[in-house]
Amino acid sequence: MTYTPRPALTGHGMDRDDHTRADPARLAQQRARPDALLLALDGLMPVMDGNGLTFTPLGEAAADAELVYMGLKDGTPIFAPVAEEGDTRQAYEQRANRAIVMQLNARDLAIYAGARSLVDWHARHRFCANCGNPTRIAKGGWQRNCVKESGGCGAPHFPRTDPVAIMLVEHDGDVLLGRGVNWPERAFSALAGFIEPGESIEEGAAREVLEEAGVELRDVTYVASQPWPFPSNLMIGCHGYAKARDITLDETELEDARWFTRAEVADAMANGRASKSFLAPPPEAIARTLLEWWLERGE
Secondary structure, eight states, rough: OOOOOOOOOOOOOOOHHHHHTOOHHHHHHHHHOOOOOEEEETTEEEEEEEEOOEEEEGGGSSOOOOOOEEEEETEEEEEEEEEEEGGHHHHHHHHOOOOHTSSSSSHHHHHHHHHHHHHHHHOSSSTTTTTBBEEEEEETTEEEEEGGGGGGGOOEEEOOEEEEEEEEEETTTTTEEEETEEEEEEETTTTTEEEOOOOOHHHHHHHHHHHOOOOOEEEEEEEEEEEEETTTTEEEEEEEEEEEOOOOTTTEEEEEEEEEEEHHHHHHHOOOGEEEEBBBTTTEEEEEEEHHHHHOOOO
16 A cells, blocks of 8 residues: 655645635625634634634624635635734744644644744735835735835735755665754754755755765655745655765754664654654654655665
8 A cells, every 4th residue: 555645734625715815806705704714813823722723703803904815614714813013023923832733633733834824924024025115915815015105116025935855865774864953852853954046856955965964865756745834834855865874964953863774763653752762753743754654665
């Protein structure tokens, strides 16, 4: 049986309803629906009801509130609130307690991931990067426009996602894992780094492995991806083969890097903190998905 990776924070099941975003009349109709709902947020943190998100009637939102149209959840319009201007700094500085957030059920976690990234982006883009004048929400919250009426240049701005390559590096049946500076004791994970302008995914993956561990990478292939809304990354899971095993550590990036056998990885995945080999990545991390995929692959 082929193993299909299913990273956490995916599977929102929403209809993004893009045509409504670009049509002010249709968007107004969705906002006016009596069943329309507002995702309850405390800054950037979700208001949780057990292990699920809390939604309130959209009619309870202030008439002038900036709202992001997330789309349709089982046919129901869902909106997310943008922090008020006076709370912008608070929202920007707030970093979610991931241990709490990860208690959400799988679908709600995926919905929250998208909402958090967008709300955080809005909180940090009140002003135009081109001319410094105020911006205004547009296209249902999937765009901000510099306000010409305030002397602005009218430039449009769009939510960004920063691509990160995360690499499972293999050599002779073993896998290379690294340990970041100030990580929990015995914790190891796949190497990762931002893809830079002018790079392909494969080039970025190979460069990061070479920079962090001094290992040359070949035959890079894509495995799976995961949105990571802290603040707004796309984790692109890759697999590749090392040309040699020698490690030259970049100590500004990593505290340690080692080769682990399949037996050691299986022990870490099965036994958690009781493992004799290392502390595996948590379930919400795509690094764990990659290790599960690698074990199932069984080559």
